[in-house]
Amino acid sequence: MTAKTFSSPIFVRDADQAILQIASVADALGFLARWPEQRRGPIYNTAMRACHAAREDRLSVDGARNAFAGFARSVGIRETEAVSIEPWIATPKRGRMPL
Structure with a gap:
């Protein structure tokens, strides 16, 4: 972890509704600039x-x-957690997938 990396990432939605991971001060500044x-x-x-x-x-x-998270929350773009993979995409840990 670099000195400017967040302890845990913040997930936000951009204008295209894509979910972005903001993991550092540089990421946050880039997002805010746009x-x-x-x-x-x-x-x-x-x-x-x-x-x-x-x-x-x-x-x-x-x-x-914390300041970036507060901004994201205030404008309604903060995702509370990372998006999970759809169950049909994930492969089973062992055995075959049910049909």
Whole structure:
């Protein structure tokens, strides 16, 4: 784990409804930079400032993670957990798949 990697990733949906994994300060900054200007507000600004501060070692990485998570939650794009694979995609651990 690098110094700027989150302790655990944050999963968010982008504009195309694809689920993205945000695992570091750099990932968060990249995502925030692409966020539409007309949808930016005080919580966005807080997350952006926190990520910049963490990148410059003025804030802990956990502080930046928490700020980004708060932003994602406030705009309704946060996924509470990673998406699981559909059962029909997974192979059985042993034996044959039932027909």
